Amino acid sequence: MGRRRTGDAVTSLNWPEGLSDTTPMPYRVWKVLHAVDGLRGTDEVARLARTTPADVQLQLDEAARWVGQAVQREQQVGDAVARVVTQCLAAAVGPLASLMVDEVLEELGQQATLSALLNRLAAQLSHDRAQLFVRQLRERGMA
Known part of the structure; x- marks a missing residue:
């Protein structure tokens, strides 16, 4: 996740693994994820979400945490x-x-x-x- 440069090419962003459109998360996170399509880079996602590239990475990291919590909540209780x-x-x-x-x-x-x-x-x-x-x-x- 995030921006990685190889020369001048910007790697596209993807949703965190395990995330679905039914994962409960705050609006600020979904606002960014709505622009993440596997093709766009950080700058383009930031522009579409009307935020900063740094905030894009923060929201992707937060989404990954929400996925982890959702998985934890659905595991059997030991x-x-x-x-x-x-x-x-x-x-x-x-x-x-x-x-x-x-x-x-x-x-x-x-x-x-x-x-x-x-x-x-x-x-x-x-x-x-x-x-x-x-x-x-x-x-x-x-x-």
Whole structure:
């Protein structure tokens, strides 16, 4: 990704691998990606997106991070992830966190994804506790 020069030729830009038009991302990222077509270079994408070449690279990097998060959220929950989620939830609800995580994982069964686990847990929390939970998840790169 980004601009690479070979002589005077500018390498075309492509979407990050794994990105689809249904990947949730902020508008500022989609605004740039809309101009990325596998043929245009950084300068042309920047012109079309009405931004700078430096911003084009920043938005492509951010898109790659969003893809990574989307993949992580759809993976099955293992023991290590369940422990981290429990720790994050404990900051919001205290010792009940372990019980809550275990109950939701039991409801979801063997195919439990991180996304499903987090959604079910957040639905059980008040607004303030949910915000604290999400803040903890973000600090650990899980939300």
